[in-house]
Amino acid sequence: MRLVLSFTLGMLTAVGGFLDIGDLVANAVIGSRFGMSLAWVIPVGIIGITLFTEMAARVTAVSGRAVFDLVRERLGARAGLANLLASYVITLLTMSAQIGGIALALELASGIHYLLWVPVAVALVWIVVWRMPFGWMEKTYGLLGLALVVFGVALWQLGPDWGGLMTSAASLSPPPNEEWSVWAYYGIALFGATMTPYSVLFFSSSGVEEKWTPRDLATARINIFFGFPVGGLLALAIMGCAAVWLMPASVQVEDLGQVALPVVAALGRIGLIVVLVGFFAATFGAALESALASGYGLAQYFGWPWGKTKPPEQVPYFQLAILLGLLAGTLFILTGLDPIKVVEYSIVLSAGALPLTYLPIFVVANDRGYLGDRVNSRFTNIVGSVYLVLLLAVSIVAIPLMLYTKAGQ
Amino acid sequence: MTGSEPPRPRRSRGPRVLRPVRGARGALAATALVLAATACTAPALTTEAYHHDALLTTGDLLSAVRTGILVAELAEDDRAFQPYLETSTKDVEESARSLTDTFGALQPPAPACDPLRDELTDLANASVHDLSALRIALKREDAAGLAEAAEGLHATASELTELQEELR
Numbered sequence: 001m002r003l004v005l006s007f008t009l010g011m012l013t014a015v016g017g018f019l020d021i022g023d024l025v026a027n028a029v030i031g032s033r034f035g036m037s038l039a040w041v042i043p044v045g046i047i048g049i050t051l052f053t054e055m056a057a058r059v060t061a062v063s064g065r066a067v068f069d070l071v072r073e074r075l076g077a078r079a080g081l082a083n084l085l086a087s088y089v090i091t092l093l094t095m096s097a098q099i100g101g102i103a104l105a106l107e108l109a110s111g112i113h114y115l116l117w118v119p120v121a122v123a124l125v126w127i128v129v130w131r132m133p134f135g136w137m138e139k140t141y142g143l144l145g146l147a148l149v150v151f152g153v154a155l156w157q158l159g160p161d162w163g164g165l166m167t168s169a170a171s172l173s174p175p176p177n178e179e180w181s182v183w184a185y186y187g188i189a190l191f192g193a194t195m196t197p198y199s200v201l202f203f204s205s206s207g208v209e210e211k212w213t214p215r216d217l218a219t220a221r222i223n224i225f226f227g228f229p230v231g232g233l234l235a236l237a238i239m240g241c242a243a244v245w246l247m248p249a250s251v252q253v254e255d256l257g258q259v260a261l262p263v264v265a266a267l268g269r270i271g272l273i274v275v276l277v278g279f280f281a282a283t284f285g286a287a288l289e290s291a292l293a294s295g296y297g298l299a300q301y302f303g304w305p306w307g308k309t310k311p312p313e314q315v316p317y318f319q320l321a322i323l324l325g326l327l328a329g330t331l332f333i334l335t336g337l338d339p340i341k342v343v344e345y346s347i348v349l350s351a352g353a354l355p356l357t358y359l360p361i362f363v364v365a366n367d368r369g370y371l372g373d374r375v376n377s378r379f380t381n382i383v384g385s386v387y388l389v390l391l392l393a394v395s396i397v398a399i400p401l402m403l404y405t406k407a408g409q
Numbered sequence: 410m411t412g413s414e415p416p417r418p419r420r421s422r423g424p425r426v427l428r429p430v431r432g433a434r435g436a437l438a439a440t441a442l443v444l445a446a447t448a449c450t451a452p453a454l455t456t457e458a459y460h461h462d463a464l465l466t467t468g469d470l471l472s473a474v475r476t477g478i479l480v481a482e483l484a485e486d487d488r489a490f491q492p493y494l495e496t497s498t499k500d501v502e503e504s505a506r507s508l509t510d511t512f513g514a515l516q517p518p519a520p521a522c523d524p525l526r527d528e529l530t531d532l533a534n535a536s537v538h539d540l541s542a543l544r545i546a547l548k549r550e551d552a553a554g555l556a557e558a559a560e561g562l563h564a565t566a567s568e569l570t571e572l573q574e575e576l577r
Contacts, residue, residue: 251476269489
């Protein structure tokens with residue numbers, strides 16, 4: 001019975017913790033502008049993130065060490081530094097966006113300007129990182145994130161033309177009056193939002209925190225193989241709600257309030273409460289993960305002691321790195337930059353840096369010195385290689401497309 | 410599966426000599442340049458470019474106005490809480506105001522573009538006015554003001570839709 005509960009909790013946590021502000025915004029923006037024509041990007045991204053997260057989990061469970069730690073050792077300081085720089089800058093930008101997302105969710109609930117909520121949001125994140133036990137932290141925001149299932153309920157309630165949605169999803173082309181370059185740009189943004197590097201870094205390091213062994217691999221795989229696809233269904237529901245309710249009204253999503261509009265229209269005040277809880281949980285959870293990921297990356301590269309489960313006095317540099325990262329993210333958001341714009345830029349820049357994160361994981365996952373017989377199977381290597389080529393192609397075109405389309409205008 | 414070989418022991422690390430990664434500063438500078446370039450509003454040097462900017466502005470204004478209409482409907486049906494309604498309206502009002510300022514700052518490339526500029530500027534100002542009226546009515550919980558604002562938004566949305574079709 002305990003085992004069943006543990007599995008269930010883990011799966012639910014994986015589902016609820018999958019989405020962050022990037023997914024919320026990207027799926028709503030795309031649904032409101034392109035309908036379901038970019039829905040295919042979500043399963044492509046899900047397969048990719050599932051594949052590489054499984055590799056990271058396997059590396060951690062077998063070696064007892066975090067992936068980034070091994071990357072530095074296996075590939076050398078220079079390659080490790082390139083990996084660190086790419087993922088650290090993107091993680092900080094992502095964390096800023098999540099902090100902005102928390103503040104925006106609180107503004108929608110209270111009417112108080114989001115900038116006034118930013119210091120509160122950061123303080124809350126810091127307190128949880130400092131004080132809350134690791135397992136509690138994961139399960140709390142993971143389960144609260146399940147509130148985003150409200151998008152699925154709202155989509156059902158809106159009574160869409162399911163055939164029309166399927167036709168749009170199968171079209172694989174932009175709607176009339178939209179250019180291919182802009183459509184491709186948003187496809188890359190969605191792909192970047194689905195395959196954010198910080199989540200893999202966090203997942204691997206949390207495995208070390210929870211002292212995974214090869215026995216824990218089965219549980220981790222179930223959480224990954226079930227949780228991520230179901231999380232992908234939530235992302236499709238967000239896109240679907242925007243496609244059904246906002247696109248016909250010529251509303252293009254530019255703020256978090258518009259993301260919630262279809263849910264409020266379908267379910268009223270109850271829907272509004274649930275969706276705001278979901279927004280808060282998703283952004284807060286992602287802020288925790290990205291804050292910890294920033295600390296993990298630096299500590300593992302420089303060889304500092306690290307771990308949220310360890311007393312702060314034993315890991316001073318790790319805690320300092322997290323604190324400084326949070327402060328940097330706070331100051332960035334307090335400049336008044338639109339958090340939604342920060343989100344959009346962070347996911348595209350993330351797409352541009354994906355090979356630097358995932359190639360080293362691929363290399364380590366094939367190293368028998370660390371994994372023995374549990375290296376990648378031939379099937380995993382084939383699919384992984386295909387994805388590495390895809391990641392490289394995406395990273396090459398991401399920035400030029402951003403410039404050419406002026407960030408999707 | 411069982412591991413037949415033990416994991417490789419940690420290699421001893423010699424003295425750490427970190428050479429600066431070449432191009433790291435350049436990469437950061439390039440990133441900053443990209444972000445700045447995509448955020449800039451380029452001048453419209455040709456009539457075609459001006460029409461394109463006008464089309465984009467019309468579409469964005471229409472989005473803001475239609476959002477206002479949806480919010481007004483939710484308020485009339487009492488389907489949402491005040492903070493959400495006020496915040497959503499405030500956000501699109503600010504967006505409309507920003508669009509008005511940005512388009513107004515564009516230099517028409519030829520006198521032939523002046524009528525378009527006048528028409529879109531008037532519609533932009535009307536959008537801001539109607540959304541402000543909605544925000545004020547919501548804050549005051551003024552049902553009559555809400556209905557009046559919604560009517561204004563509907564009229565502005567119709568004109569924006571017509572202009573959008575002309576420009577396509």
